[in-house]
Amino acid sequence: MTVRITNIQHFSLHDGQGIRTTVFLKGCNLKCPWCANPECISSKIQGKFGYDIHLDKLEHEIIKDKPFYKTGGGVTFSGGEPLLQIKNLEPLLKSLKNENIHICFETALFVPEKYLKIAEKYADEFIVDIKMIDSKNCEKVIGGKIRQYLTNLETLDMEKTTFRIPITKFSLKDTELILNLLKYFKPKHLEIFELHNLAKSKYDILNKKQYYEKIDDNQINEFYDNLKKIVPTAEIIEI
Ligand code: SF4
Numbered sequence: 001m002t003v004r005i006t007n008i009q010h011f012s013l014h015d016g017q018g019i020r021t022t023v024f025l026k027g028c029n030l031k032c033p034w035c036a037n038p039e040c041i042s043s044k045i046q047g048k049f050g051y052d053i054h055l056d057k058l059e060h061e062i063i064k065d066k067p068f069y070k071t072g073g074g075v076t077f078s079g080g081e082p083l084l085q086i087k088n089l090e091p092l093l094k095s096l097k098n099e100n101i102h103i104c105f106e107t108a109l110f111v112p113e114k115y116l117k118i119a120e121k122y123a124d125e126f127i128v129d130i131k132m133i134d135s136k137n138c139e140k141v142i143g144g145k146i147r148q149y150l151t152n153l154e155t156l157d158m159e160k161t162t163f164r165i166p167i168t169k170f171s172l173k174d175t176e177l178i179l180n181l182l183k184y185f186k187p188k189h190l191e192i193f194e195l196h197n198l199a200k201s202k203y204d205i206l207n208k209k210q211y212y213e214k215i216d217d218n219q220i221n222e223f224y225d226n227l228k229k230i231v232p233t234a235e236i237i238e239i
Contacts, residue, residue: 005051020075029110034168034195043084063101171223
């Protein structure tokens with residue numbers, strides 16, 4: 001069995017707790033115009049972007065970093081949308097569980113519930129974006145159905161869940177809705193981050209245009225202060 005990936009990043013510090021090995025799976029069902037990993041959106045191999053890896057080889061790549069996982073780390077499946085390949089991943093997840101390796105999924109959560117159900121059997125941690133809540137914008141800007149996202153959120157164990165918010169004009173516009181969502185779900189942790197244009201060269205190779213905006217610092221601070229009232233551990237991160 002194989003899965004399609006673009007990269008395996010060793011010693012990663014921003015994709016969950018501790019030192020981690022992050023596997024970037026190829027293929028996403030959304031089209032966020034600010035995506036930092038545009039090479040992960042298409043499920044097709046695009047020149048140097050993407051290859052199929054056998055689960056045994058991937059397991060070897062993950063297990064060889066095991067000494068570093070004593071920091072509380074483990075493996076993070078990111079992408080792209082990692083849950084789209086969850087059926088192929090499942091045998092590997094079983095083996096990693098037997099090895100007591102901490103498993104995190106970084107997911108947008110706009111996926112069929114049956115995929116999430118499989119992931120929940122193995123996940124120790126979820127990192128889930130709150131991109132925007134307004135249903136019309138959601139369909140138009142990122143191509144997702146907010147109802148599917150919210151239904152999936154209902155089943156997630158919030159003790160294992162970190163929300164992550166990209167600061168965009170869309171998330172800022174939905175501040176009140178986001179605050180209400182946080183009050184309702186009470187996640188373990190919350191991280192917010194500014195967009196960057198470090199992926200520009202990848203966009204150029206893919207012949208795509210990236211959306212980038214610089215948000216005013218005062219607006220960011222106000223947003224952050226409001227979020228901290230609901231989730232006191234909220235932090236601004238750089239990714
Ligand atoms: S969900 Fe993530 S990987 Fe998919 S398009 Fe959006 S930012 Fe990119």
